[in-house]
Amino acid sequence: MFLHNLRIAWKSLRRNALLTALIISGIALGIGTSTTFAAVRHAFARHPIPEKSDVLHYVRLDSWDPLKPYPGDDPTRPPTQLTYRDAVGVMQSRIPARQSAMFKTNQYVYPDPKVGRPFRETIRMCFADFFPMFDIPFRYGSGWDRKADLGPEPVVVLSTTMNDKLFGGVNSVGKTVRIAGRDFRVVGVLADWNPNVKFYDLTQNAIGTPEEIFLPFHFVQPMQLRTAGNSDGWGTSGGLSGFEGLLQSETCWIQMWVELPNRPAVDQYRDFLAAYVLDQKKHGRFPRPLNNRLSTVKEWMDDQNVVPKQANTMLIVSLLFLAVCAVNLVGLLLGKFLARAPEISVRRALGASRADIFLQHIVECEVIGVIGGVLGLLLSLAGLAGLNAWLKATATRSDFFQLDGPMVLLAVGLSLAAGLAAGLYPAWRTCRIAPAIHLKVQ
Amino acid sequence: MLSMRNIQKVYRTDLIETHALHDFSIDVKTGEFVAIMGRSGSGKTTFLNVAGLLDTFDSGTYHLDGEDVSRLSDAQMSRIRNRKIGFVFQSFNLIPDLDVFDNIDVPLRYRRLPAKERKERVEQAAGTVGLSARLHHLPSQLSGGQQQRVAVARVLAGDPRLILADEPTGNLDTMMSREVMDLLERINGGGTTIVMVTHAPECAARASRRIHLLDGGLVDLDAPAPGRLPERDVAALSATLA
Numbered sequence: 001m002f003l004h005n006l007r008i009a010w011k012s013l014r015r016n017a018l019l020t021a022l023i024i025s026g027i028a029l030g031i032g033t034s035t036t037f038a039a040v041r042h043a044f045a046r047h048p049i050p051e052k053s054d055v056l057h058y059v060r061l062d063s064w065d066p067l068k069p070y071p072g073d074d075p076t077r078p079p080t081q082l083t084y085r086d087a088v089g090v091m092q093s094r095i096p097a098r099q100s101a102m103f104k105t106n107q108y109v110y111p112d113p114k115v116g117r118p119f120r121e122t123i124r125m126c127f128a129d130f131f132p133m134f135d136i137p138f139r140y141g142s143g144w145d146r147k148a149d150l151g152p153e154p155v156v157v158l159s160t161t162m163n164d165k166l167f168g169g170v171n172s173v174g175k176t177v178r179i180a181g182r183d184f185r186v187v188g189v190l191a192d193w194n195p196n197v198k199f200y201d202l203t204q205n206a207i208g209t210p211e212e213i214f215l216p217f218h219f220v221q222p223m224q225l226r227t228a229g230n231s232d233g234w235g236t237s238g239g240l241s242g243f244e245g246l247l248q249s250e251t252c253w254i255q256m257w258v259e260l261p262n263r264p265a266v267d268q269y270r271d272f273l274a275a276y277v278l279d280q281k282k283h284g285r286f287p288r289p290l291n292n293r294l295s296t297v298k299e300w301m302d303d304q305n306v307v308p309k310q311a312n313t314m315l316i317v318s319l320l321f322l323a324v325c326a327v328n329l330v331g332l333l334l335g336k337f338l339a340r341a342p343e344i345s346v347r348r349a350l351g352a353s354r355a356d357i358f359l360q361h362i363v364e365c366e367v368i369g370v371i372g373g374v375l376g377l378l379l380s381l382a383g384l385a386g387l388n389a390w391l392k393a394t395a396t397r398s399d400f401f402q403l404d405g406p407m408v409l410l411a412v413g414l415s416l417a418a419g420l421a422a423g424l425y426p427a428w429r430t431c432r433i434a435p436a437i438h439l440k441v442q
Numbered sequence: 443m444l445s446m447r448n449i450q451k452v453y454r455t456d457l458i459e460t461h462a463l464h465d466f467s468i469d470v471k472t473g474e475f476v477a478i479m480g481r482s483g484s485g486k487t488t489f490l491n492v493a494g495l496l497d498t499f500d501s502g503t504y505h506l507d508g509e510d511v512s513r514l515s516d517a518q519m520s521r522i523r524n525r526k527i528g529f530v531f532q533s534f535n536l537i538p539d540l541d542v543f544d545n546i547d548v549p550l551r552y553r554r555l556p557a558k559e560r561k562e563r564v565e566q567a568a569g570t571v572g573l574s575a576r577l578h579h580l581p582s583q584l585s586g587g588q589q590q591r592v593a594v595a596r597v598l599a600g601d602p603r604l605i606l607a608d609e610p611t612g613n614l615d616t617m618m619s620r621e622v623m624d625l626l627e628r629i630n631g632g633g634t635t636i637v638m639v640t641h642a643p644e645c646a647a648r649a650s651r652r653i654h655l656l657d658g659g660l661v662d663l664d665a666p667a668p669g670r671l672p673e674r675d676v677a678a679l680s681a682t683l684a
Contacts, residue, residue, distance in 0.1 A: 001554070008539075011539040011540075012539075015539065342535070343537055343538075345535075346535045346536075346537060346548075347537075347548065347552075348496070348520070348523075349494065349523060349529045349535075350523070350524065350529070350548050350549040350552060350596070350600075351520055351521070351523050351524020351525070351549050351552040351553065351600075352520060352524075352552050353516060353517045353520035353521075353552075354516050354517075354520075355517065356520075356552060434497070435496050436487075436491040436496040436497040439491075439496070439529075439531055439535060439608075
């Protein structure tokens with residue numbers, strides 16, 4: 001019967017092509033708009049590393065000024081980053097399965113003169129655990145080992161793009177890259193890795209692309225590296241000036257991630273952080289009340305408002321627009337269905353129950369919904385392509401907005417819901433047609 | 443087969459009440475071929491609609507094939523219409539988008555019969571009315587007589603106990619009318635009860651019993667005829683109804 005109803009629906013849609021096109025266009029416009037904005041929101045809100053949702057934690061300690069809270073709309077919030085001293089301090093813990101303090105810096109890279117001229121590049125300084133902790137895939141070689149962190153050993157990991165740029169894409173493991181006047185040995189080249197949100201450093205441009213070069217964190221001192229990201233500070237640096245003063249100051253500029261495999265490890269690490277801060281208090285630091293935070297990736301994204309308020313607003317507006325489209329179609333469908341009263345009456349006379357007639361028309365509405373949904377998806381693809389083109393110019397990436405599986409499923413669901421919403425009342429009215437009136441006059 | 447007792451059917455508007463059927467009672471036996479006659483507005487079609495469970499009535503009782511059908515749900519009435527009643531309409535009432543096969547198939551689909559059985563029934567019914575070669579024609583490609591034969595085939599495929607025909611020859615010329623009446627007579631000969639509303643005395647003459655309706659009541663009831671009305675009486679009947 002379902003296939004029969006599909007056939008009837010198809011014939012009905014072909015009967016009045018113009019009206020059908022109008023109805024389907026209405027649905028398509030609504031689906032296209034709502035799916036586009038749902039995909040926009042989804043691009044920001046999608047979990048960038050769901051397989052480690054519960055084990056990765058971002059670390060914050062409240063080392064801020066006792067006289068005024070850390071800037072922001074929530075006075076109870078601790079600074080978003082750690083001081084250098086604290087980053088090095090908490091890295092001493094043996095509780096996390098993996099951990100890495102990190103920051104980004106801008107340095108000159110000196111390629112082979114035959115390849116190109118020196119250029120300035122953003123480099124991420126991190127620990128060996130950075131790569132396995134975030135499940136970063138490698139094309140050639142691997143990350144460095146923990147021993148290289150301590151030296152630090154002059155090793156470097158390149159992105160695929162940087163490897164293409166410096167070495168023409170060949171396996172460069174073992175080759176040398178000169179950065180800021182020092183030679184670094186390539187130990188690994190990343191495979192394509194471009195999480196939708198740069199979750200490991202949300203302090204600037206959350207949708208930026210990952211860095212192209214990764215160096216051991218501890219080169220910060222010998223190379224006197226400063227952050228290319230945000231830094232917030234207060235107070236003095238204990239009489240020290242220059243780079244040493246920065247390292248000893250209360251300036252917060254280091255991000256800190258830990259991998260805690262289970263609940264006991266989380267509790268244990270919380271205790272460790274509390275003990276660390278209480279110990280620092282004895283040395284006159286951490287004047288504010290104990291306020292350490294361990295946030296999962298999702299919590300950290302929420303805290304940093306990765307999903308723009310406008311994305312939420314536009315999604316709501318677009319869903320309302322879809323609802324308006326569906327409501328407008330109620331009238332068109334009602335007219336279309338009631339014009340078919342004689343045929344409905346014949347079907348009723350031949351044994352169709354009200355339920356049969358209702359179902360027949362709901363199937364027709366859903367066919368309209370699905371066709372409208374497919375066209376809406378195409379509209380949405382075009383819209384997202386436009387947004388990606390705009391984003392490429394502003395954020396140097398062109399793959400941020402995508403129609404992935406969940407978004408396609410959402411579009412299908414919205415299409416079916418819109419078809420149902422638009423068709424429910426007309427189908428109900430149609431199945432209530434009194435057959436006797438129309439049989440004589442057909 | 444069909445037994446109505448004291449049926450009242452009133453159409454109401456804000457200003458006026460119209461008694462379409464007034465204290466209406468009738469019995470039709472299984473296998474009868476009854477012609478219902480009367481002027482326009484006499485209640486013929488209302489009777490047919492009530493008899494076919496297409497319309498409700500205000501009071502009275504109605505038994506169809508031994509079953510009290512006075513107060514049934516929509517689904518129950520639909521089921522009875524589908525299984526026990528076949529309709530033949532003046533304007534054929536074929537579904538224009540469907541070809542002959544699919545039109546005949548419509549009631550069988552609502553009966554949820556398997557595809558193979560439906561196909562057999564459709565082909566057999568189309569064969570009976572002589573339209574086997576036109577199964578895939580649309581109604582618009584058929585003459586009026588052929589369309590009415592499709593409507594009869596649609597009834598035949600459903601194998602109903604009762605056929606309700608509402609002026610089945612009203613839109614047909616004399617020759618086509620005769621063909622359709624021949625068909626109905628053959629079906630009746632097979633034991634199917636037929637109740638036919640008609641204005642045409644020559645059609646009424648082929649029924650085994652004629653009933654005359656006037657203003658929603660039964661005013662003239664022939665005694666069950668042992669045979670058909672003699673040809674010479676057709677003219678006299680026409681004069682009476684004119």
